Amino acid sequence: MTGSSIKAEKGNTPLHQLTFKEAIDYSKKEGNKTLFDALISRAESLNPRLNAFLRFNKSDSPPHPSPVTGPLAGVPISIKDNICIRGLETTCASKILAGHVPPYDATVIEKLKTAGATLFSQCNMDEFAFGSSNESSAFGPVKNPWDIERVPGGSSGGSAAAVAADMTYAALGSDTGGSIRQPAAFCGIVGLKPTYGRISRYGLIAFGSSFDQIGPLTKTVEDCAILMNILAGHDSRDSTSAPNPVPDYTKALTQQIKGLKIGLPKEYFVEGMDKEVEKSVRDAAEIFKKLGAEIKPVSLPHTEYSVAVYYIVAVAEASSNLGRFDGVEFGFRVPAKDLKEMYFETRSQGFGAEAKRRILLGTFVLSAGYYEAYYLKGQKVRTLIREDFTQAFKEVDLILSPTAPTPPFKIGEKSSDPLAMYLSDIFTIPVNLAGIPAMSLPCGFTKSGLPIGMQLMAKPFDEETIFRAGHAFEQETGYYKQKPKL
Amino acid sequence: MSFEIEKIAGLARLHLKPEEAAKLKNDLEAILGYVKKLETLDTQNVSPTSHVLEIENVFRPDQVNPSQVRDEVLKHAPGREGNFFKVPKVVDK
Numbered sequence: 001m002t003g004s005s006i007k008a009e010k011g012n013t014p015l016h017q018l019t020f021k022e023a024i025d026y027s028k029k030e031g032n033k034t035l036f037d038a039l040i041s042r043a044e045s046l047n048p049r050l051n052a053f054l055r056f057n058k059s060d061s062p063p064h065p066s067p068v069t070g071p072l073a074g075v076p077i078s079i080k081d082n083i084c085i086r087g088l089e090t091t092c093a094s095k096i097l098a099g100h101v102p103p104y105d106a107t108v109i110e111k112l113k114t115a116g117a118t119l120f121s122q123c124n125m126d127e128f129a130f131g132s133s134n135e136s137s138a139f140g141p142v143k144n145p146w147d148i149e150r151v152p153g154g155s156s157g158g159s160a161a162a163v164a165a166d167m168t169y170a171a172l173g174s175d176t177g178g179s180i181r182q183p184a185a186f187c188g189i190v191g192l193k194p195t196y197g198r199i200s201r202y203g204l205i206a207f208g209s210s211f212d213q214i215g216p217l218t219k220t221v222e223d224c225a226i227l228m229n230i231l232a233g234h235d236s237r238d239s240t241s242a243p244n245p246v247p248d249y250t251k252a253l254t255q256q257i258k259g260l261k262i263g264l265p266k267e268y269f270v271e272g273m274d275k276e277v278e279k280s281v282r283d284a285a286e287i288f289k290k291l292g293a294e295i296k297p298v299s300l301p302h303t304e305y306s307v308a309v310y311y312i313v314a315v316a317e318a319s320s321n322l323g324r325f326d327g328v329e330f331g332f333r334v335p336a337k338d339l340k341e342m343y344f345e346t347r348s349q350g351f352g353a354e355a356k357r358r359i360l361l362g363t364f365v366l367s368a369g370y371y372e373a374y375y376l377k378g379q380k381v382r383t384l385i386r387e388d389f390t391q392a393f394k395e396v397d398l399i400l401s402p403t404a405p406t407p408p409f410k411i412g413e414k415s416s417d418p419l420a421m422y423l424s425d426i427f428t429i430p431v432n433l434a435g436i437p438a439m440s441l442p443c444g445f446t447k448s449g450l451p452i453g454m455q456l457m458a459k460p461f462d463e464e465t466i467f468r469a470g471h472a473f474e475q476e477t478g479y480y481k482q483k484p485k486l
Numbered sequence: 487m488s489f490e491i492e493k494i495a496g497l498a499r500l501h502l503k504p505e506e507a508a509k510l511k512n513d514l515e516a517i518l519g520y521v522k523k524l525e526t527l528d529t530q531n532v533s534p535t536s537h538v539l540e541i542e543n544v545f546r547p548d549q550v551n552p553s554q555v556r557d558e559v560l561k562h563a564p565g566r567e568g569n570f571f572k573v574p575k576v577v578d579k
Contacts, residue, residue: 333565381529
């Protein structure tokens with residue numbers, strides 16, 4: 001790691017290409033102004049093509065190059081547009097929140113500021129995080145930096161594309177059914193969904209409250225560990241945040257994985273999955289074996305029910321959470337003759353198609369007469385899926401799978417078929433149902449040069465084992481060094 | 487199954503244009519057809535998971551903390567009168 005930062009100091013690596021860690025080391029010596037200049041000029045030239053940042057404006061970013069203090073030394077970081085930042089418009093990429101300026105910082109924002117990070121731009125996303133392709137944003141789709149005719153994944157598509165295109169050093173996203181991991185895979189970067197409860201959601205605009213987690217999207221596993229040290233921990237303002245002590249995640253980056261037991265779930269290698277993705281993940285298993293890990297077959301028998309459970313339980317939670325957007329308190333309002341009509345008109349004009357689809361589905365499964373057949377049934381099958389993982393983790397320390405069944409697909413390819421879109425999350429959703437942590441990291445490229453991601457899943461609160469294995473793999477293969485041609 | 491789109495849209499406080507309603511009805515029927523696969527599982531003796539964390543009854547000290555955000559909260563309200571959110575008339579006299 002030190003080798004590459006020395007190169008940066010000598011000027012061999014363009015400043016925008018530094019990792020988050022290298023940028024911190026650089027900033028401590030040289031200050032952060034040149035880092036900002038590098039990112040601003042990069043974003044100025046690329047954002048019109050990629051649409052990764054919302055409301056990007058050279059003149060107001062950064063607001064003030066901040067002092068180089070704290071462990072993050074003033075280094076720029078970008079934030080998904082569903083995390084509240086005091087005094088800055090935060091919209092969830094939805095028309096209904098246009099003009100919404102939060103009067104407070106989310107806990108993660110407070111923590112980043114205290115650690116010395118400087119906020120740099122807010123990232124485009126699927127509207128209210130509803131989507132797997134970033135096509136449902138009210139502000140236009142994000143393009144994949146590896147092929148601008150393809151989607152960057154979603155819903156944290158702007159965060160992933162910005163990191164992959166070196167428009168920022170790291171970004172925060174949120175993950176309800178794969179929204180950090182799938183875009184990380186599609187953009188060839190690292191993305192971690194921590195254990196449910198590991199990071200405070202205070203100030204995260206809610207989608208599915210029993211699933212949502214905030215997490216980092218970064219260029220390397222080390223960058224991810226550095227950010228987790230800052231972000232993780234209990235917060236009295238989020239009663240679902242966990243009291244478990246927070247380890248120093250960077251201590252797990254030992255490159256020692258001898259004896260680690262890694263499971264390959266047979267249900268994740270099924271007929272019809274992309275051959276290049278399958279081969280790439282099977283090759284990754286061989287590399288782990290070479291590094292001293294033991295590879296074992298495991299079974300997660302209820303995997304095929306995950307998407308069905310998710311599209312009952314998560315949409316039920318979403319329809320309830322989105323009840324608050326009615327034109328009264330924040331953002332957008334359509335004037336009308338009476339209150340009821342104002343609710344109807346504001347919601348009808350403010351929400352996009354995918355938001356309406358999920359609100360309707362959620363309202364239906366919670367409605368009188370259907371609750372038991374759908375919602376309660378979904379919650380019961382959720383228990384079976386959790387138990388699958390509990391059983392599997394009696395035999396292995398980690399579970400390895402593809403992050404997504406295909407490489408990034410074309411813009412428009414799945415947008416008219418919601419069910420096909422939902423099924424693209426089949427490998428990421430079970431993790432949210434079970435509440436366990438999982439990381440996506442690069443494990444190769446297709447022949448046509450598109451990134452492929454693999455997923456490492458662990459027991460609740462065992463992010464350290466993910467970091468240990470992920471770092472060892474990354475250092476062995478060096479895939480993170482490959483950059484899109486832009 | 488047939489999805490009663492008008493009734494559900496009313497519950498969700500959404501007006502749908504006729505073409506929008508037809509497309510959504512179609513999508514939702516397809517999705518509900520897909521989730522039917524859950525019926526093949528016997529869950530009679532399975533308890534539901536509403537929450538994955540093994541914590542319950544989270545309490546904190548009942549302390550008064552300052553919260554001086556009233557003006558900021560009202561600043562971005564679509565309608566305001568004094569220290570209140572203003573909405574259209576609820577009941578006609």
